[in-house]
Amino acid sequence: MAPNKLNSSGNTSMPCSQGENGFVSSFSLFPEKVVQELLQSPVQGSDDHLIEFSEALRTVAKALRLVAEGKASAQAEATEWKRKYELERDRNLKFEHAEKSCIEHQADLDDVRTNNPAKQPTLCNEANGQSEKCCSRNGICSHEVLRDGTRGSDSKMVKKASFKLSWFSKGDQSDQYKHDIVSFERGNITTAERSSKQISLKWESCPQTVLILTKPNSVSVQILCAEMITWLRQQKNLHIYVEPHVRVELLTESSYFNFVETWNDDKEVLRLHTKVDLVVTLGGDGTVLWAASMFKGPVPPIVPFSLGSLGFMTPFYREQYKECLESILKGPISITLRHRLQCHVIRDAAKNEYETEEPILVLNEVTIDRGISSFLTNLECYCDNSFVTCVQGDGLILSTTSGSTAYSLAAGGSMVHPQVPGILFTPICPHSLSFRPLIFPEHVTLRVQVPFNSRSPAWASFDGKDRKQLAPGDALVCSMAPWPVPTACLDDSTNDFLRSIHEGLHWNLRKTQSFDGPRET
Numbered sequence: 001m002a003p004n005k006l007n008s009s010g011n012t013s014m015p016c017s018q019g020e021n022g023f024v025s026s027f028s029l030f031p032e033k034v035v036q037e038l039l040q041s042p043v044q045g046s047d048d049h050l051i052e053f054s055e056a057l058r059t060v061a062k063a064l065r066l067v068a069e070g071k072a073s074a075q076a077e078a079t080e081w082k083r084k085y086e087l088e089r090d091r092n093l094k095f096e097h098a099e100k101s102c103i104e105h106q107a108d109l110d111d112v113r114t115n116n117p118a119k120q121p122t123l124c125n126e127a128n129g130q131s132e133k134c135c136s137r138n139g140i141c142s143h144e145v146l147r148d149g150t151r152g153s154d155s156k157m158v159k160k161a162s163f164k165l166s167w168f169s170k171g172d173q174s175d176q177y178k179h180d181i182v183s184f185e186r187g188n189i190t191t192a193e194r195s196s197k198q199i200s201l202k203w204e205s206c207p208q209t210v211l212i213l214t215k216p217n218s219v220s221v222q223i224l225c226a227e228m229i230t231w232l233r234q235q236k237n238l239h240i241y242v243e244p245h246v247r248v249e250l251l252t253e254s255s256y257f258n259f260v261e262t263w264n265d266d267k268e269v270l271r272l273h274t275k276v277d278l279v280v281t282l283g284g285d286g287t288v289l290w291a292a293s294m295f296k297g298p299v300p301p302i303v304p305f306s307l308g309s310l311g312f313m314t315p316f317y318r319e320q321y322k323e324c325l326e327s328i329l330k331g332p333i334s335i336t337l338r339h340r341l342q343c344h345v346i347r348d349a350a351k352n353e354y355e356t357e358e359p360i361l362v363l364n365e366v367t368i369d370r371g372i373s374s375f376l377t378n379l380e381c382y383c384d385n386s387f388v389t390c391v392q393g394d395g396l397i398l399s400t401t402s403g404s405t406a407y408s409l410a411a412g413g414s415m416v417h418p419q420v421p422g423i424l425f426t427p428i429c430p431h432s433l434s435f436r437p438l439i440f441p442e443h444v445t446l447r448v449q450v451p452f453n454s455r456s457p458a459w460a461s462f463d464g465k466d467r468k469q470l471a472p473g474d475a476l477v478c479s480m481a482p483w484p485v486p487t488a489c490l491d492d493s494t495n496d497f498l499r500s501i502h503e504g505l506h507w508n509l510r511k512t513q514s515f516d517g518p519r520e521t
């Protein structure tokens with residue numbers, strides 16, 4: 001440390017510094033009297049005195065240095081605390097902001113769900129630089145995935161295509177959404193004019209990436225898949241994704257398919273919705289279910305081609321795949337937003353309701369049944385914490401309206417138009433003469449609990465797969481998922497639905513009574 005210099009008046013200029021936040025002068029650390037004595041006492045001529053004085057100065061300097069160092073570290077600590085505080089404060093501000101916008105967004109969603117016309121959102125679309133309100137609860141926020149561009153196989157940056165969803169009704173030119181809740185004018189409660197709300201998807205930028213999913217172990221499907229990929233690449237210059245095993249099959253056939261892309265692990269599957277503009281399924285209903293199960297969040301529009309057996313949800317014919325795809329890629333597309341159920345298994349050992357296993361999304365239904373046990377199931381059911389009933393029989397089906405024509409139908413449930421938002425509550429062979437199926441509104445949360453006095457465990461299965469055992473005390477909680485599956489219509493939601501129950505299930509098909517016969521008198 002540099003020796004202290006005497007200033008012009010013989011005073012020692014002691015080290016002191018003004019730090020950025022008011023670091024005090026060193027002198028104020030000592031009693032005024034001592035400092036004055038030190039500074040006033042003139043340096044005596046005698047060596048002893050000089051030595052004594054310089055010793056005293058050294059001691060003071062050391063003390064000051066210690067103080068300064070102590071102050072500095074205290075200062076550094078204070079600065080560090082201040083930095084941490086500012087970081088925490090910024091984080092809290094961000095969180096509050098996010099929470100506030102989430103509350104606003106939820107309010108928007110609630111407004112949408114209560115069909116508040118003033119709040120009808122139109123989907124976001126950053127492609128043309130407009131930042132509009134967020135999408136509806138049942139829509140797909142195309143802007144949410146637009147941010148991620150990806151590199152195509154030719155290493156060109158591929159942006160996700162943007163699109164807009166709108167409601168339109170055939171007769172009415174405007175696509176304004178008509179609110180269909182009751183309105184109250186002059187004391188008369190009336191239901192607003194209902195409009196056929198067919199949902200339409202309009203591309204705002206060209207789709208560039210297609211994922212093709214195929215039913216396994218089918219030669220005819222493999223042949224069509226190779227042909228369709230070749231056409232999409234040569235005529236439309238699209239990026240194509242397939243499942244890993246399909247890419248291996250294609251390359252075995254010809255190295256031409258080297259441009260086809262795939263993924264390496266489940267983490268990449270979770271990001272698929274940020275890359276894929278359109279999904280094409282080649283198979284039956286199970287392939288559509290398989291396609292939906294690959295998306296744990298937003299689902300790109302799905303174009304199901306019928307190459308299965310029944311094909312209830314697969315309206316497109318393989319023979320006209322070129323015309324179909326031309327029209328789909330050009331748009332607009334009539335789509336059916338097929339609601340999904342989000343299921344959580346809550347184990348008895350869980351500490352609280354939020355400690356659940358990974359949520360499972362189903363497009364058809366979740367069933368809770370007796371499995372291989374020969375005993376009746378005994379399931380306690382609640383709707384929003386209100387007791388509903390106790391199911392004693394083979395089990396219970398909680399189904400979407402899309403799944404109303406699947407297992408639920410076989411168990412005696414009603415067939416419901418897939419655009420109707422609701423949850424079907426259908427018992428499987430109930431041992432009771434009075435148990436009729438129910439349909440709940442889409443906003444409820446259903447809970448199925450295995451009571452502790454149940455003679456055997458129950459089993460849950462999701463779209464017919466992934467069976468999980470439910471021990472006494474375990475529960476399954478189910479509610480509407482926020483991400484529906486948008487499937488393209490050949491005509492529109494209603495005509496496609498009617499065609500599938502007529503052609504697929506031969507609903508109410510009977511010989512017509514002959515004209516001749518007794519007459520009314």
Ligand SMILES: NC(=O)c1ccc[n+]([C@@H]2O[C@H](COP(=O)([O-])OP(=O)(O)OC[C@H]3O[C@@H](n4cnc5c(N)ncnc54)[C@H](O)[C@@H]3O)[C@@H](O)[C@H]2O)c1
Binds near residue numbers: 284403410463464
């Ligand atoms: N007793 C039954 O009817 C029964 C039993 C088990 C599963 N299923 C259904 O099978 C579905 C799984 O289908 P998969 O193809 O993976 O298995 P799968 O191959 O066993 O097909 C079962 C049948 O259900 C039909 N199906 C599937 N979803 C349908 C829907 N939404 N509407 C009308 N029919 C539909 C399929 O076309 C198929 O013919 C389950 O979600 C369940 O609904 C039905």
Ligand SMILES: Nc1ncnc2c1ncn2[C@@H]1O[C@H](COP(=O)(O)OP(=O)(O)OP(=O)(O)O)[C@@H](O)[C@H]1O
Binds near residue numbers: 286309
């Ligand atoms: N890409 C896939 N990977 C693995 N399994 C699949 C895939 N696609 C379909 N599956 C399964 O293969 C089975 C048969 O598929 P799918 O249901 O489409 O054909 P299908 O039964 O002949 O037709 P349908 O369901 O219309 O009667 C289903 O259980 C389905 O879950």
